[in-house]
Amino acid sequence: MQTGAPSRTVTRNDVKHADPIFENADTGGRDTPRALRDLTFPEMERLLVADGLRAIHARALWRMIYRDGVTEENVARLTPPLRRWLAERDALVNGTAPGVAADIRSSDGLTRKFLLRLGDGQTIETVAMGYPGRFTVCVSTQAGCAMGCVFCATGQMGFSRHLRPGEIVAQVLHARDALAEDGKSGLRNLVLMGMGEPLHNYDSVLAALEIISDTRGLNIGPAKITISTVGVVPGVLRLAEEKRGYKLAVSLHGATDAERSALVPAGKRWPLDELIAACRTYCAKTQRRIFFEWTLIAGANDTPAQAQRLAALLAGLDAHVNLIPLNPTGGFSGSATSGVAATEFQRVLKSAGIPSTVRQRRGIDVAAGCGQLRTERGRVVVAGVSA
Ligand code: SAH
Numbered sequence: 115m116q117t118g119a120p121s122r123t124v125t126r127n128d129v130k131h132a133d134p135i136f137e138n139a140d141t142g143g144r145d146t147p148r149a150l151r152d153l154t155f156p157e158m159e160r161l162l163v164a165d166g167l168r169a170i171h172a173r174a175l176w177r178m179i180y181r182d183g184v185t186e187e188n189v190a191r192l193t194p195p196l197r198r199w200l201a202e203r204d205a206l207v208n209g210t211a212p213g214v215a216a217d218i219r220s221s222d223g224l225t226r227k228f229l230l231r232l233g234d235g236q237t238i239e240t241v242a243m244g245y246p247g248r249f250t251v252c253v254s255t256q257a258g259c260a261m262g263c264v265f266c267a268t269g270q271m272g273f274s275r276h277l278r279p280g281e282i283v284a285q286v287l288h289a290r291d292a293l294a295e296d297g298k299s300g301l302r303n304l305v306l307m308g309m310g311e312p313l314h315n316y317d318s319v320l321a322a323l324e325i326i327s328d329t330r331g332l333n334i335g336p337a338k339i340t341i342s343t344v345g346v347v348p349g350v351l352r353l354a355e356e357k358r359g360y361k362l363a364v365s366l367h368g369a370t371d372a373e374r375s376a377l378v379p380a381g382k383r384w385p386l387d388e389l390i391a392a393c394r395t396y397c398a399k400t401q402r403r404i405f406f407e408w409t410l411i412a413g414a415n416d417t418p419a420q421a422q423r424l425a426a427l428l429a430g431l432d433a434h435v436n437l438i439p440l441n442p443t444g445g446f447s448g449s450a451t452s453g454v455a456a457t458e459f460q461r462v463l464k465s466a467g468i469p470s471t472v473r474q475r476r477g478i479d480v481a482a483g484c485g486q487l488r489t490e491r492g493r494v495v496v497a498g499v500s501a
């Protein structure tokens with residue numbers, strides 16, 4: 115903003131050729147169209163119409179971007195007006211594909227992890243996990259994270275910026291295409307468990323999910339998409355009103371405010387009574403099961419008494435608990451719970467009627483914990499500079 119200028123609100127009408135599609139500017143750069151991948155299908159239709167084309171052209175464009183691929187051959191098949199429009203808007207199509215800073219396969223061949231470089235140099239992590247014919251992609255929603263969970267490599271690096279919808283969508287496309295080169299197809303599930311807090315970047319995340327779940331394109335059904343949140347209460351309440359039916363997982367890690375806040379500072383802002391009340395609202399309004407994540411840390415949150423407290427907290431909710439043994443990170447001295455303690459924790463939950471699963475974080479040899487690859491690469495770079 116210019117200083118000294120008379121104070122006046124700049125409206126879209128002041129901006130020549132402004133796109134009519136980003137009126138509801140919010141976090142994540144939804145006000146600045148950078149890529150066609152930032153647009154939901156209705157937004158793409160509106161953009162085409164605003165530029166004098168017909169809405170029907172959106173179908174061919176969408177199919178090319180999300181199904182067939184943006185190749186010279188496929189562009190040549192489009193109608194001449196659409197080709198001309200694409201040429202004029204080249205930056206929107208080509209200017210934003212992420213670069214690959216690292217591409218690592220786990221030794222068991224089941225996990226592949228990408229460190230992608232965005233246009234401004236930020237790096238984010240995307241992970242593909244699974245077997246041939248069926249795999250899950252885990253995407254980032256922010257570069258870094260503002261929530262500061264003490265055991266999390268992303269929390270330890272702090273917040274850089276929100277991702278735009280197209281930067282979230284691009285991760286899915288990248289993983290799908292890279293795995294296809296390996297002969298792997300079958301992208302079935304999407305989890306928002308990479309870097310960042312999805313509900314801190316609500317509008318861009320929901321736009322990205324609308325694009326990703328669109329049946330004309332990537333077609334990952336809402337029931338196959340899990341949004342994982344640290345417990346941003348206003349976001350949980352907004353999600354309760356959404357009609358699309360994404361799965362929700364809430365990261366708890368502690369069943370008293372004191373124990374939780376020691377690991378998850380966001381617990382001070384949104385205490386457990388507010389958070390669990392929001393979860394009850396979510397279940398009542400959506401009629402859906404809710405998932406809770408609990409990273410098991412030896413001596414911190416893995417005793418039978420703590421399992422009892424967790425069970426009491428979740429009483430009456432249609433809940434499923436995912437127990438995740440800690441993946442050690444450089445900035446946190448804790449260690450993973452033993453298998454015996456994890457089994458006991460699970461037994462206590464079960465006897466209170468709460469189902470749970472112990473999830474192994476796969477691909478530890480590719481630094482598959484959230485934010486760990488970027489941290490490790492950062493060290494490599496620093497070492498290179500100082501050598
Ligand atoms: N910000 C969201 C989603 C990204 S983190 C959230 O916190 O839910 C996805 C999950 O990985 C969260 O449950 C988080 O607590 C967990 N996690 C992060 N770092 C971890 C680590 N080092 N070991 C085990 N789980 C970790």
Ligand code: SF4
Nearest residue numbers: 259261263266269344
């Ligand atoms: Fe952010 Fe989730 Fe990591 Fe916490 S666990 S710092 S909310 S990414």
